[in-house]
Amino acid sequence: MPELISDEELVARFPGQALTRDNAAHYRGRLERRFLVDRCVACGRWHQPPAPVCPACWSSDIEAAEVAGTGTIHLTVFLHQGPPTTGVDYSTPYPVVTVELDEQPGLRTTSTVVGAPNDAITIGARVALDWIERDGAPLPVFRLAAGGRS
């Protein structure tokens, strides 16, 4: 594991993102292209968003653990307009998806789907994690996965 960068350096790598002490581990993971989600060491349950205690058992023994990155599209939005962003062109409506991760029912994360036509990005479609670069930092995204609908 590479040496941890300082908090100052970490924040500088993600301008505009709402980094906190409680989600810093997730963003450090992004720099190594590892997708980390908070998991309670005491009871084993995952939770989103990152929190300093486990909402299920109130333990403060929380680790940011790597997930497989596979899941199912739960929500879809196609943005016809949005914030100016490097590499994003809204002339083709830009997909935003909330994905339910395979690790635990109801455990979700939100990103985009790359490499697929919009009409294939549907609720129920299976996806897998991938990474792209944006403004010098890795961004977790999804690709449609083989295996079709769940």
Next chain:
Amino acid sequence: MISARNPLKDKVAFAGAATTGFVAHNTTRSQASWAAEACIKVLRDCGLAGADIDGICGSSPSALAVQSMLGIPELTWFANPAIPFVNQVAAAASAVHSGLCDVVLAYHAPYRSPWATLSSLRDPFRRLAAGPVGPGPGPGPETVAGAIGYTAWASRYMHDYGVPKEHFGLVTISDRSYGSLNPAAAMPEPITMDDYLAARMIRWPLCLLDMDVPVDGADAFIITTAERARDLPLPPVLINAVALGTIDHNEEDQIPGLHRHGQQVVVEALRAKSDFWIDDVDIYFPYDGFTIITLSWFENAGFCGPGEAGEFIKANWDAEADRILIGGRVPVNPHGGALSEGGTQGSGHIREAVHQLQGLAAARQVAGAQRAIVTAGGFFFNAQGLTLRRG
């Protein structure tokens, strides 16, 4: 665990409500000037002087700025809770009932954000007042936090229940028809389904006409004990029950589903605390900041089952006036709601409910209206409800 305990039932009342009316373009007035106009109007309507007020509760500008601006000599209580406006009503009613103060001036001044349109961005005072937000590095578009959350769950609603987008449009058409009778409305022109379907798509599946209208303007209210309200010139409107409902998974992408979010908690709480529910009301005020919210309120309030709101609306359509009229009797958002009067974050719905129950709703008056239900807010962090009856 939802309690039926409700000691403030009918003990606190609206003594009056007033509005400036709303406009859907930038004005050269400050937010404070709109708030001041509404506050002065409601104080005069109620025959009150500044010295009669000992509590202030509102949104923006701050309660202390309003006190200073209006020269209210002394307060023993004030608050600035987060909108929608049932939160202000709940705080004020609690303060009055507990004796922290006797007479509350409550206000909300919706004000067009400088980032809403290019023309508002050109107003330097609006930019400065909004603070350091806007263009610059942001978190990027890959989020459903905030308003986008409603669009995300609208897509899930269409998927789960197999309903067409037209079901959302019915809400807008009805609001516009009702709003045509409201001189305070920012967008009083009726529209057709063709107009709705041709509107500019913003975030599929919701278009420009699925979203409330950004406006300038203000509403203001006097909230006091039922006893004191009876001594004032206008008919009192009693607060029968009030609730703010949330659940543990309250983030936009983490709520369990359309079957389980803040709205269900509000309905369960109001049904436990209130003396009446949907079969006994004369007017219904479901929130309509996004059309999906209104459909969801119909379903959660118990008018119909999950996914059935569009069909329920069609079955209760007043074809002559092109609007919803439940059972041929109960109007829905007769002031035009957020999609016609303007995005008031609930203050317009509550003001209209008060006016209707006071018999002061002019051309929109529902004859003999005795009881109203307001269900404000959406799914995640702001579902709220209020039952009101004529005193």
